[in-house]
Structure formats: structure tokens, C-alpha cells
Amino acid sequence: MSEEAVHRALGMTDAEYDSLLAILGRDPRPAELAMYSVMWSEHCSYKSSRNHLSRFPSEAPWVVVGPGENAGVVDLGDGWLAALRIESHNHPSFVEPYQGAATGVGGILRDVFTMGARPIALWDQIRFGPLDIPKNRYLFAGVVAGIAGYGNAVGVPTVGGEIAFDPCYSGNPLVNVMCLGVMKREQLVLGTAGEAGSIAVLLGKPTGRDGIGGASVLASASFDEESGTKRPSVQVGDPFEEKKLIEACLELYEKGLVVGVQDLGAAGLSCATSEPAARAGMGMDVDLDAVHVRESGMTAPELLMSESQERMMAFVAPEQVEAVLSVAERWEIDARVVGKVTSGDILRIRHDGELVAEVPAASLTESAPRYDRPISQPEWLEETWNNVLDHSEAPDVALTILRLLDDPSIASAEWAYQQYDHMLFLNTVVGPGGDGTLLRLKGTDKGLAVSTDGNGRLCLLDPFRGGERLVYEAALNVAVTGANPMALVDNLNFGNPEKPEVMWQFRQCIEGISAACEHLGVPVVGGNVSFYNETDGIDIHPTPVVGLLGKAEPIPLRPPRIDAATDDMELWLFGPDVIDLAGSSFEWVLHGHLGGRPTAADPSVASAVLDLAIRLAGSGMTPVLHDISDGGLAVAVAEVCIRSGVGAELEVSDWRDLFSEAPHRMIAGVLPANAESIQSLAQDAGVTATKLGTFGGEHIEIRTPDGEHVVALATATSTYHDAIPRRMG
Amino acid sequence: MVFPGSNCEHDVVHALQLLGADAEIVWHRETDLAGIDAVVLPGGFAHGDALRTGAIARFSPVMETVKAMAESGAPVLGICNGFQILCEAGLLSGALIANRDLAFICRMVEVEVIDTNTVLTAAATVGQRLRIPLNSYEGNWVDPSETGRHVIRYTDDPNGSQHQAAAVANSAGNVVGIMPHPERATEALLGSEDGRVLLEGFLGSVSANV
Numbered sequence: 001m002s003e004e005a006v007h008r009a010l011g012m013t014d015a016e017y018d019s020l021l022a023i024l025g026r027d028p029r030p031a032e033l034a035m036y037s038v039m040w041s042e043h044c045s046y047k048s049s050r051n052h053l054s055r056f057p058s059e060a061p062w063v064v065v066g067p068g069e070n071a072g073v074v075d076l077g078d079g080w081l082a083a084l085r086i087e088s089h090n091h092p093s094f095v096e097p098y099q100g101a102a103t104g105v106g107g108i109l110r111d112v113f114t115m116g117a118r119p120i121a122l123w124d125q126i127r128f129g130p131l132d133i134p135k136n137r138y139l140f141a142g143v144v145a146g147i148a149g150y151g152n153a154v155g156v157p158t159v160g161g162e163i164a165f166d167p168c169y170s171g172n173p174l175v176n177v178m179c180l181g182v183m184k185r186e187q188l189v190l191g192t193a194g195e196a197g198s199i200a201v202l203l204g205k206p207t208g209r210d211g212i213g214g215a216s217v218l219a220s221a222s223f224d225e226e227s228g229t230k231r232p233s234v235q236v237g238d239p240f241e242e243k244k245l246i247e248a249c250l251e252l253y254e255k256g257l258v259v260g261v262q263d264l265g266a267a268g269l270s271c272a273t274s275e276p277a278a279r280a281g282m283g284m285d286v287d288l289d290a291v292h293v294r295e296s297g298m299t300a301p302e303l304l305m306s307e308s309q310e311r312m313m314a315f316v317a318p319e320q321v322e323a324v325l326s327v328a329e330r331w332e333i334d335a336r337v338v339g340k341v342t343s344g345d346i347l348r349i350r351h352d353g354e355l356v357a358e359v360p361a362a363s364l365t366e367s368a369p370r371y372d373r374p375i376s377q378p379e380w381l382e383e384t385w386n387n388v389l390d391h392s393e394a395p396d397v398a399l400t401i402l403r404l405l406d407d408p409s410i411a412s413a414e415w416a417y418q419q420y421d422h423m424l425f426l427n428t429v430v431g432p433g434g435d436g437t438l439l440r441l442k443g444t445d446k447g448l449a450v451s452t453d454g455n456g457r458l459c460l461l462d463p464f465r466g467g468e469r470l471v472y473e474a475a476l477n478v479a480v481t482g483a484n485p486m487a488l489v490d491n492l493n494f495g496n497p498e499k500p501e502v503m504w505q506f507r508q509c510i511e512g513i514s515a516a517c518e519h520l521g522v523p524v525v526g527g528n529v530s531f532y533n534e535t536d537g538i539d540i541h542p543t544p545v546v547g548l549l550g551k552a553e554p555i556p557l558r559p560p561r562i563d564a565a566t567d568d569m570e571l572w573l574f575g576p577d578v579i580d581l582a583g584s585s586f587e588w589v590l591h592g593h594l595g596g597r598p599t600a601a602d603p604s605v606a607s608a609v610l611d612l613a614i615r616l617a618g619s620g621m622t623p624v625l626h627d628i629s630d631g632g633l634a635v636a637v638a639e640v641c642i643r644s645g646v647g648a649e650l651e652v653s654d655w656r657d658l659f660s661e662a663p664h665r666m667i668a669g670v671l672p673a674n675a676e677s678i679q680s681l682a683q684d685a686g687v688t689a690t691k692l693g694t695f696g697g698e699h700i701e702i703r704t705p706d707g708e709h710v711v712a713l714a715t716a717t718s719t720y721h722d723a724i725p726r727r728m729g
Numbered sequence: 730m731v732f733p734g735s736n737c738e739h740d741v742v743h744a745l746q747l748l749g750a751d752a753e754i755v756w757h758r759e760t761d762l763a764g765i766d767a768v769v770l771p772g773g774f775a776h777g778d779a780l781r782t783g784a785i786a787r788f789s790p791v792m793e794t795v796k797a798m799a800e801s802g803a804p805v806l807g808i809c810n811g812f813q814i815l816c817e818a819g820l821l822s823g824a825l826i827a828n829r830d831l832a833f834i835c836r837m838v839e840v841e842v843i844d845t846n847t848v849l850t851a852a853a854t855v856g857q858r859l860r861i862p863l864n865s866y867e868g869n870w871v872d873p874s875e876t877g878r879h880v881i882r883y884t885d886d887p888n889g890s891q892h893q894a895a896a897v898a899n900s901a902g903n904v905v906g907i908m909p910h911p912e913r914a915t916e917a918l919l920g921s922e923d924g925r926v927l928l929e930g931f932l933g934s935v936s937a938n939v
Contacts, residue, residue: 148833152866153774155736240734240777330756332733419833421864423913426740440918442743557918 006030010037016369023363031349031356034301035364038267039274042531045368048497049529055510056517056524062486063523070114070191070263071181072525074487076446076551079185083117086178086452086489086547088530092235093175097142101126101175102150102237103211106309108179109156110263113246114312116189116253117181120425121439122151123452124161124177125491125545129170131408131727136165139173141728146237147177148419153239154246158420159428160437162452162545164409169456171535176491176528178452178547182441187253193276193284193341194259194315200273200284200339201324204245204311207269208294211235211307241310241333248331249312257320257327264311270304270364272313273339274347277361284361286339288351300351315341375507376500384461387595389587394655397702397709400590401638402719404631404659407589411723412642429555433643434562435477435627440555447555451477451548454493456541457583458598463505463542466583467512468601469663473629474548475520479610480625480666481559482617483550485520488513490527490546495539497531505542513544519603520610522548552618560617560625565644565669567696569624571637572678574687575609575665576602579656585631586659601663605687609664612685616668621678624669634658634702636667637692641700642717644669650693651703658702669695730768730795730811732757732775732786737808737912741771744912748925750932757789767804767848767935768795770811772864772910782810782825782867783817792818804848804934805904809865812897812906820904821897823872828865829889837921838863838887838909840895844880847902848938849911852930859923861909863887863895868908870894881907903934 007017010033020028020036028036042048058066064081065073071085089104105122112119124147129136151158156179193200252258260280262272269291277284288303298306316324321337328335342348347364349357360367404410417432429447430438436451451474459466475485490513495502517524533540552559581587582596616622624644628636633652641648652658670678675691682689700711731738731754738754745752755762757775762768776785786792792814799805799820807815815821828834837860842853853859859881870877870890879894886893888908896907911924 152833152835152864153734153777155734155773238777240774240779243736243774243777244733418836421833421835423835423862423864423910423919424736424740426743426913426916426919429918 007033007037010034011041012037016040019369023367024359029356031300031304032359034305035270035357038270038305039364040368044267044271046529047369048371048373048531050370051372052507052510053527055514057514058523058525060521060523063525064188067524067526070111072487072489073115073188074525078444080441080444081183081185081188082448082549083112083115083181083183084178084487084489084547084549085111085526086176086491087111087528088491088493089175090173090493090530090533093143094139094173097139098146098149099236101143101146103235103309104175104177105147105150106237106239106242107265108177109154109242109246110265110312112179112181113249114191114261114263115181116187117183118250119156119179119181120427121180122156122158122177123450123547124158125452125454127164127166127169127174127543129167130165133170136170137728143173143175144416144419150237150239152421154243155424157422157424157428159422159439160432160450162454163413163416166456166541168540172533172540174493174543176545178489180448180450180549189253189258189261191262191276191279192260193280193282196282196341196343197318198259198315198341199318199321199337200286200341201314201316201321201335202291202311202338203248203314203328203335204333205238205241205308206292206294206334207303207306207308209298209302209306212302212305235307235309237309244331244333245310245312248328248333251327252314252324257324258314258316260315262313264313266307268304268306274361274364276315277341277347278365281345283342283344283346284339285342286349288349290336290338292334292336300356373497373503374500375503377504378501384595385597389591389593389595391581391656394706395590397655397658397704398711401634401711402715404585404589404635405638405716405720406723407585408724408727410585410631410635412721414721415724415728430481430559430561436481438481438559445554447483447552449478449481449483449550449552452545453477454543454545456543457588457594459509459544460541461583461596462598463508464512465598465600467509467544468516470544470546471513471516472601472606472663473627474546475610476613476627476664476666478548478550479613480617480627481552482556482614483552484614485522485548485550487525487549488517488522488546489525490544492527492529493533493540493543493545494531495534502539509542509544513546516601556618556620558620560622562624562626562640563643564623565640565646565695567646568671569669569695570672570675570691571648571650571693571695572668572670573633573665573690573692574612574668574682576605576662576688578662579654579660580662581656581660584659584661599662605664608686609666612682612687613666615681616678621674622668622670626667628665628667629661632659632661633667638700638716640667640669641713642720646695647697647699647713648693648695649697649701652692653705655704655706730755730757730770730791732789734775734777735771735773735810737772737910741769741808741912744915744928747915748928748932755791757791760790760794762794762798766938768798770807770814772809772811775810775814783814786814787818796820799904802901802903802938804931804938806849806931807906808910808912809908812908813867815904815906821899821906822874822877823870823897825867826869826871827867828869833866834868834887835864836862839884840881840909841884842881844878847880847898847905848934849896849905849907849927849931850880851934853926858884860914860921861911861924862913863909865908870897880905
């Protein structure tokens with residue numbers, strides 16, 4: 001291979017290679033070229049997105065650590081902090097679903113416990129092509145098994161998430177995972193190398209040849225039919241090692257033995273040396289011969305690029321090294337002194353006694369290329385907006401409800417979450433299968449609620465409105481558990497950024513998410529960008545996923561639940577009466593139609609409904625409170641009926657009300673004695689409250705002007721529960 | 730008892746303390762358990778489930794002492810992975826293999842107490858039904874020797890366990906293994922308090938034994 005072909009094979013463009021030559025003033029050594037190729041990859045450097053990410057509002061008085069560190073950190077009060085982070089492992093999961101998903105879990109946990117926090121919960125947002133294609137069943141089963149296999153064994157509960165299916169993900173599944181950790185304020189640790197003289201200690205598993213070039217080769221390129229040959233770039237996870245690493249690191253923090261910590265994820269040692277040194281404004285001497293390895297004969301570039309899992313780099317004052325090594329020994333993990341922080345800014349790396357790299361540490365991070373990629377609105381967009389489905393004829397309502405309940409994106413996800421330990425740590429108050437998850441924070445009266453939401457169809461039809469509505473939906477999911485939204489992380493899954501239309505979608509989604517966050521006063525404390533989600537030139541729908549953290553204080557004693565309806569309750573609807581079927585499940589599942597323009601969010605209505613939801617949840621007067629989203633009111637009511645084992649009777653003035661997915665709406669189950677108080681709460685909040693009917697019986701009976709529509713509860717229940725298992729066989 | 734890879738130890742301590750007990754975590758390399766009246770082996774993945782669940786943990790230094798305590802009549806309880814370890818260590822009869830449907834199961838199950846002559850079931854009544862979360866992959870108890878005493882059974886059959894056994898005791902009743910997690914069912918806020926009667930019985934046996 002000729003000299004210049006090497007950088008191309010490593011995923012570096014000719015122009016990037018030229019700027020590397022300018023930084024070094026000479027040809028790079030092989031190890032240096034390897035380091036720059038991974039550190040300047042899209043995955044590590046955010047070179048196409050960085051200019052746009054600064055748009056997100058990221059400040060609030062309770063933000064302790066904003067974007068740019070391993071995880072965002074917010075102040076929960078009373079000396080408690082929460083750390084949160086979301087990441088994608090889309091490409092590895094397509095190549096090898098079990099290990100791709102498993103190492104995604106491992107990586108996000110390290111991001112969180114790197115900050116000093118104990119990871120207490122995980123949420124997975126996974127998207128696949130339709131299950132009638134065998135390959136998609138294989139991917140779905142493999143990803144779920146990987147999440148379960150790693151998460152359960154590492155001992156962190158998976159308490160919620162999202163599962164969705166759409167043909168656009170057939171060649172490119174999305175596997176996102178969010179983690180929440182908590183800590184006392186004094187345990188906060190940053191990813192800094194500290195002062196000159198600090199010692200770098202590499203903890204955890206030996207380094208091997210797995211995952212070499214994962215960030216540049218896999219995560220930053222598109223797929224084609226040859227993708228199977230990329231399997232050696234996928235890492236292999238070992239949850240047992242990670243569990244020991246978590247406990248060892250938490251003990252190090254508790255004893256105050258470390259100055260800073262950086263996990264080894266994408267770009268491995270290249271990143272874990274250069275980033276902490278650059279953050280500290282320091283240099284570092286690193287000895288690769290001291291690195292404990294799994295196989296002999298590894299070259300310097302391989303050692304620097306390896307993405308072997310379950311490794312951490314700790315920076316330690318010289319007098320604490322012995323103590324650190326003995327903590328590692330107690331937890332039965334390997335630990336080696338591999339380097340020393342130096343004044344100046346040069347990262348020097350030796351291997352086999354020879355100097356293999358000598359570069360400014362910050363040039364690997366801060367001098368990474370930045371692209372202002374061309375942006376243009378897709379030409380097809382307006383035509384799509386005008387492509388409106390004709391709704392003049394009423395459908396068979398009962399059949400429509402059953403078709404929607406049978407849609408795997410709407411149906412019960414129990415098949416997946418029964419495989420996840422979602423109860424460990426005794427914090428799960430409201431677990432998977434409802435709206436937001438509600439966890440208690442032991443030793444306090446605080447509750448932590450999280451909702452993760454994405455909606456590719458909505459964001460395809462209008463990325464600004466879609467992005468905005470995602471935030472309001474997540475906020476409402478959190479609010480119905482009684483929590484106030486306080487911080488957001490985002491995972492931006494998009495197609496090829498070299499296409500101006502994709503960059504336009506990207507920018508618009510960021511604008512929409514930002515607008516909603518600004519209105520709600522919710523800071524964006526971290527995020528992740530995954531580009532090149534395309535296969536054979538076809539991009540996925542723009543699919544940003546938001547993860548919203550809320551705090552309930554005090555935690556409601558009897559928080560609303562989706563499964564708490566009884567036959568003595570009234571059924572109420574809160575929120576505006578708006579019909580919006582653009583991008584809805586009704587149009588897509590029943591008619592295969594994707595067109596029209598979704599309604600914009602209404603910020604003042606959103607705030608009013610959120611306030612009301614939080615009040616109602618805290619009041620204990622609404623045992624059931626459920627956000628209306630995919631499938632509309634009809635599906636929301638059916639979900640409550642199925643989960644509670646009780647029927648319902650209701651009336652609407654237009655069949656389209658049943659399937660509208662307009663934002664800012666929720667239903668409630670209310671005891672008649674409380675109906676009056678609830679109405680006056682709604683009135684005070686300025687939210688329309690409508691009594692739709694009552695719960696009870698063994699049928700879901702709906703009256704519209706077109707007639708009466710009846711679905712047997714038993715049929716609805718079996719349809720809802722069997723939709724996924726029946727397809728998975 | 731904590732082995733590398735255990736993960737329910739904090740939950741067990743939390744639940745026992747909630748019920749008024751003194752509980753502390755002991756590392757698997759300890760051999761001196763002086764001052765300790767009873768032992769709980771918590772759930773998790775001791776030694777990463779390497780080889781077989783519990784297969785390595787039975788060789789941990791602490792297990793010699795646990796065996797001696799069991800033989801002297803001290804209450805010993807294994808929950809989930811702890812149950813698997815007790816079987817591997819020969820303190821309980823039988824073995825735990827993969828669930829019938831070859832999938833991990835995490836959900837609330839209903840169980841029925843069928844024998845109250847053990848340290849775990851002492852405070853319960855025969856026929857009492859309890860809702861307790863199950864959380865395991867290898868929860869399917871098999872005992873070709875038919876010598877194990879099954880003392881709690883599932884009312885449905887989630888995993889194929891012989892006699893639908895959810896908990897098994899030795900003949901003396903002081904060593905009990907249970908697959909569902911009673912420590913996950915001690916507070917109404919989390920969905921069930923039915924595990925209390927089991928853990929209270931266990932703590933009662935501790936005071937009776939001292």
C-alpha cells in the first residue's frame with residue numbers, strides 16, 4: 001500500500017492528512033497516523049456537528065457539568081448529584097447485534113461511573129426494520145439478548161426505553177442507550193490528567209486486538225453489502241470485568257485516591273491519554289510496554305487504537321499509587337502504571353524502547369477538523385406536505401384499534417423487558433411499560449423520572465416541529481409521574497452528513513429541540529451524534545432521541561400508573577382538542593401513508609398541561625394518568641384497559657379524535673368523588689378537561705357520530721401482548 | 730457474603746435493615762465469621778457465572794466457614810445466584826439449569842408456601858400466597874435424587890422447575906435456597922410487601938438460634 005493510501009484506509013481524507021502534515025511539520029510516524037485517524041474520526045471529533053451543537057441551551061443554575069465531559073452532571077439538592085449520558089452503538093449492532101448492544105451498555109456505564117457516580121439505571125432505545133424480514137428478527141433478538149446479557153450481569157437495571165420498527169431501519173438499526181448515575185457531591189471526578197507528576201494508571205482488562213479502528217472504520221462510515229467483513233472492528237464485552245471495575249473505581253473515589261479519570265471507549269488509549277492531558281493543559285509520557293496485553297506482538301498503532309472494553313485510566317498523585325494498586329488487587333482487577341503527566345503540552349509515547357509518537361496532546365482533540373457542511377431543505381419536502389390523506393370516509397374503528405395494537409411499535413414490549421432485570425437496587429417505583437420511569441433516591445424524599453423519546457416519521461415530515469414535540473412529549477411522560485423536567489441528553493441519529501438535505505434535517509431538529517428546551521428552561525447537558533446511518537445510499541429518517549430527567553420532590557406516595565384503572569373510575573381527557581394525523585400511526589400502519597405536515601407544538605399549552613400533570617400526579621387524585629402519543633386517544637385508552645384488566649365506555653364527537661396524535665394531551669382515571677376538584681385544578685391551569693366516559697366492563701365501547709364500535713377486552717389484550725412474540729416465533 | 734460479580738448485596742442489606750436487623754457485607758475471601766449469626770448469599774453473577782452458575786463461588790475461601798456454620802445449625806439463606814451456589818456447594822440438593830424457555834425472566838410471580846418448617850418459612854402459613862419478583866436465567870431446579878425439600882412453589886410454572894419449586898431446604902430446614910427475590914418485595918412503594926413474612930421469619934430464626 002502506498003504511503004497516502006494508508007491514511008485513506010484509516011478513514012482520513014487527503015485534506016485532513018495535509019492539515020496533519022502542517023501540525024507536525026513532518027510525515028507522521030505510523031503510530032501517530034493511527035492516533036489522528038481515530039481521534040479525528042466523525043465519531044470522536046464531531047467534526048460535522050460541532051458547529052451546530054453549540055446551539056443547544058446548556059446552562060442552568062443546577063448544571064454542575066455541561067456538555068464536553070464524559071457525562072452531564074446536575075445538582076439534585078441536599079448534596080446529591082445525578083450524572084446522565086446517552087450513546088449510540090448503531091453500526092456495531094448491525095455487524096454483530098449481541099456484542100454491539102452489550103458493549104454499548106458497557107460503554108455508557110463507564111461514561112457515568114467515570115464521573116464518580118454509581119450507575120443506577122439504563123434505558124434502551126432500539127429501532128429495527130419490520131419483523132417479517134428474518135434478518136430484522138435476528139438483529140432484534142440479538143440486541144435484546146445483548147442488552148440483557150450485559151446489563152443483568154453487570155448489575156445495573158434496565159428500567160425502560162423504546163422499541164420501534166420502520167422499513168428505514170432495515171439496513172441500519174438504531175441502538176441507543178442512556179444511563180443515569182447518582183453520587184454525593186464530594187465524589188465528583190473529572191476527566192483531567194491533573195498536575196505535572198501525576199501518574200497514569202491503566203485499570204481493567206488487558207488490551208487486545210478487538211475493536212481496532214471501531215470509531216473510524218465502523219462508526220463513521222456507511223454500510224453496503226460488504227459490511228459483514230467489518231466484524232473484527234466490533235469489540236467484545238465482559239460484564240463481569242466491568243462489574244469489578246465499577247466497584248473498584250467507586251472505592252477509589254470514595255477514598256479520594258484519584259485526581260481524574262477517563263474511560264477507554266472509542267479510540268482507546270489514544271483518547272484516554274490525549275483528552276485528559278489536553279483538558280489539564282498538560283503533556284504526558286506514556287510507555288506502551290507497561291500496558292498489560294492479552295496477546296503478544298501487538299504493534300504500537302494497534303495498542304493505541306484498540307477498543308478493548310472494560311478499561312479505565314486513572315490519574316493519581318505519586319504518593320497514592322500504592323493505595324490505588326491495592327484497591328485494584330482487592331477487586332481482582334489488573335492495574336499498571338503506564339505513564340506520567342508532564343508540564344508542557346507534548347504527548348510522548350514509547351514502545352519497545354523507541355519513541356513512536358511525539359505530538360501536541362491538544363492537537364488530537366482541539367485541532368480536529370471542523371466542517372461547515374452545506375445545508376439545503378430537501379426538494380421533496382413541500383410536495384410531501386401537500387400529500388394529505390383523505391379522511392372523508394370513517395374507517396372501521398374497532399378493526400383499526402386492533403390493527404394498531406398489533407403494530408410492534410405500539411404493542412407490548414414485555415417480550416423484551418421481561419428479559420431485563422428492571423428491579424435491582426430497589427428503586428423502581430414505576431417501571432417499564434408505562435410513560436416515564438420513576439425511581440426513588442434512597443435516603444431522600446426525591447424521585448427521579450426519566451423518559452426517552454424519538455419519532456422518526458414526525459422528524460422526517462418536519463424536523464423542527466418533530467424535534468420540538470419530542471421534548472414536550474418526554475416532558476409530559478416525566479410529568480405524569482409527578483416530576484419536573486430538569487435536564488436533557490440527546491442522541492442524534494442521522495444519515496450521511498455529506499448530503500445537504502441530511503444536514504438541513506440535522507440543523508432543524510437541533511433548532512426544534514433547543515426551542516422547546518429554552519421554553520421549559522431545561523438545559524441540554526450532553527449528547528451524542530451518530531451520522532452515516534444509511535445503507536446503499538438510503539438514509540434513515542432523521543431520528544433524534546431525547547432522554548429527559550425530571551425530579552419529583554417529594555416523590556408521590558401513590559404515583560399514577562397505567563395499570564391502576566378500576567371499574568368505578570371516570571375517564572377524563574386533558575388538553576386541547578386538535579386533530580392531527582400527519583405522520584400518525586393511523587396513517588402509516590393502516591394506509592402506509594407518510595405525508596402532510598405535523599402540527600407545531602404550542603409552548604404555552606405545553607407548560608399548562610405539564611403543570612397540571614405534575615399537580616395531579618402529586619395529588620394522588622388520578623390513580624391513572626397517561627400521555628397520548630402513538631396511536632392516539634384510542635390506543636391510550638386501550639393500553640390503560642389492557643394493563644388494568646378493565647373495559648371502558650366513551651364517546652367522541654369525531655372518529656379522527658380517536659387517532660389524532662396532536663401533542664400536549666393525556667387521559668386520566670379518576671374516582672367520581674374527585675372529579676370536581678380535578679376539574680377546578682384543570683381550570684386553574686387553563687387546560688381543557690373533558691369527561692369522555694367511564695371505566696368498567698369487559699369491552700372497550702366507543703360511540704362516534706358514525707355509530708358504536710366495540711372491541712372485546714380479551715381480544716385487545718391478546719392482540720397487544722402477542723404482537724411481538726407471534727412475529728418472533 | 731459478596732463474591733466478585735454479586736449484585737444484590739446492597740438490596741439485601743437494605744431490606745434486612747428495614748426489618749430491624751444488623752447486616753453487614755462480607756467479602757468472599759474472608760474466613761473468620763466470628764460474631765455472625767446467620768448468612769445470606771445474595772443474587773447476582775458470582776465470578777461472572779464462569780463455567781456454571783455458582784461453580785467457582787463454591788471454592789471461595791468464605792464457603793468453608795459457611796459450610797461449618799450450616800452444619801452447626803446456623804440459618805443460611807441463598808437467594809437466586811446464592812441458591813445456585815448452595816446447590817453447587819452441596820448444601821442443598823439438586824441443581825439449577827436454564828429456564829425452560831431459554832430466556833431471562835424478570836417479573837412478579839405468585840408463589841405458595843407449602844412447608845413452614847424452615848428458617849425462611851417459619852413465620853408464614855401453609856397455603857399462604859405471596860407476590861415476589863423473579864429475576865433469573867438459570868432458575869429451573871432439577872433434583873433427580875428427589876431428596877430436596879421443596880418448601881415454596883410457583884402457582885404458575887414460569888421456568889420448568891421440578892415440582893414447580895421456588896424454594897428448597899435441607900432436611901434440617903436451616904439451609905434454604907429461594908429463586909425469587911424476597912428482598913425486592915418489602916415495600917409497598919415498590920409494588921409488594923409479601924417478601925417481609927419470609928425475611929422476618931428468617932430473622933426470627935436467627936434470634937431463636939442464638
